[in-house]
Amino acid sequence: MHSRKSKSITGKRNQVGSDVAKVIKPQKTRRIIRRFHHLINKRESICLFLCLTEKLDEANEKKNDAIIRASTKGNTEQSKSYEDGKSQVFNEAMETQLLRLHSLIKKEAKLKDSRKITVMYALLGYVMSQIDKLGGLETYQIASQNGQLNGRGGDTSKLLEKWIKPLLADHPGATALEIGSLSSENHISRCGLFEHVVRIDLEKHEGVTKQDFMERPLPENENDKFDLISCSLVLNFVKNHKDRGLMCHRMIKFLRPQGYVFIVLPQACVTHSRYCNESLLQKLLASLGLTMLHSHQSNKLYYCLYQWQMVLSPKGPPKRIRVSDGPGLNNFGITL
Numbered sequence: 305m306h307s308r309k310s311k312s313i314t315g316k317r318n319q320v321g322s323d324v325a326k327v328i329k330p331q332k333t334r335r336i337i338r339r340f341h342h343l344i345n346k347r348e349s350i351c352l353f354l355c356l357t358e359k360l361d362e363a364n365e366k367k368n369d370a371i372i373r374a375s376t377k378g379n380t381e382q383s384k385s386y387e388d389g390k391s392q393v394f395n396e397a398m399e400t401q402l403l404r405l406h407s408l409i410k411k412e413a414k415l416k417d418s419r420k421i422t423v424m425y426a427l428l429g430y431v432m433s434q435i436d437k438l439g440g441l442e443t444y445q446i447a448s449q450n451g452q453l454n455g456r457g458g459d460t461s462k463l464l465e466k467w468i469k470p471l472l473a474d475h476p477g478a479t480a481l482e483i484g485s486l487s488s489e490n491h492i493s494r495c496g497l498f499e500h501v502v503r504i505d506l507e508k509h510e511g512v513t514k515q516d517f518m519e520r521p522l523p524e525n526e527n528d529k530f531d532l533i534s535c536s537l538v539l540n541f542v543k544n545h546k547d548r549g550l551m552c553h554r555m556i557k558f559l560r561p562q563g564y565v566f567i568v569l570p571q572a573c574v575t576h577s578r579y580c581n582e583s584l585l586q587k588l589l590a591s592l593g594l595t596m597l598h599s600h601q602s603n604k605l606y607y608c609l610y611q612w613q614m615v616l617s618p619k620g621p622p623k624r625i626r627v628s629d630g631p632g633l634n635n636f637g638i639t640l
């Protein structure tokens with residue numbers, strides 16, 4: 305696999321990480337974020353096809369490599385194919401195969417012979433090398449951080465502050481949990497409306513605890529719960545519709561009665577998805593007892609604020625349902 309260290313012009317090696325924050329140009333952030341999502345999605349589909357049951361960890365590519373390698377153990381052809389894939393530099397043919405992965409998988413699933421599996425290992429190796437070349441989750445997060453500062457008008461919790469201020473007027477000592485926090489400088493932490501803000505993310509950042517929300521110990525009492533949970537641009541980061549649903553379910557467990565949930569999604573998740581629009585999202589969250597108080601669409605983002613009023617509406621279907629059709633739509637969806 306390529307080294308995650310790059311040489312500077314002085315010949316010094318730079319570790320991918322905080323140093324890189326200074327070198328990702330703002331105009332490149334969107335491209336990096338898109339590429340990262342593309343690669344992660346393709347990797348997930350290939351792993352599903354190969355029945356790799358051990359969960360890959362976005363924050364630990366070394367571990368992921370070891371998991372994949374272990375799955376090829378005893379099969380020299382698969383192992384060689386995976387290593388060959390990893391040794392590829394940018395490869396048009398592989399990129400085309402990735403773009404057609406969905407139909408490729410459909411076709412191959414019918415004739416799941418050993419040769420096809422070998423081809424999939426080569427593609428998986430290629431995806432791994434591309435993720436590595438990109439700098440993995442760290443670079444993605446740095447790009448997102450830059451995105452917060454530039455391209456999309458900054459920190460999303462500015463709007464949260466506007467919405468939540470009148471609601472918390474008689475609520476001294478309110479607490480908040482910010483899932484997917486990249487900075488302790490965001491409005492949510494600085495606005496003074498919350499006595500305490502717990503900030504967590506899959507990666508460690510200054511003032512942010514490294515923690516997977518899905519593994520955060522469940523509250524033992526009301527003190528461990530929050531008056532607000534912020535989930536800004538996190539659900540779209542979660543890989544599939546079922547896991548997104550699980551995340552929504554879990555958020556409720558951390559909310560105090562009448563607590564609030566602030567969700568931000570890329571606008572396309574509600575305007576250009578086959579499986580999601582604002583009204584479906586509203587119905588899904590209503591089945592968890594959440595009532596929508598506000599929503600707003602900017603050029604790039606969709607914001608909404610819900611309150612846990614505990615008035616449960618009927619549960620939606622466990623499967624994704626198609627709400628739109630046509631070319632150019634994405635497959636974002638949530639199922640509960």
Ligand SMILES: C[S@@+](CC[C@H](N)C(=O)[O-])C[C@H]1O[C@@H](n2cnc3c(N)ncnc32)[C@H](O)[C@@H]1O
Nearest residue numbers: 445448484505506515516517518536537538541
């Ligand atoms: C695009 S960034 C969003 C950052 C920021 N909240 C914003 O609005 O710009 C998505 C972040 O969600 C984090 N994330 C995804 N799943 C998570 C989980 N299960 N627990 C904690 N953080 C998670 C990722 O680590 C990533 O840093």
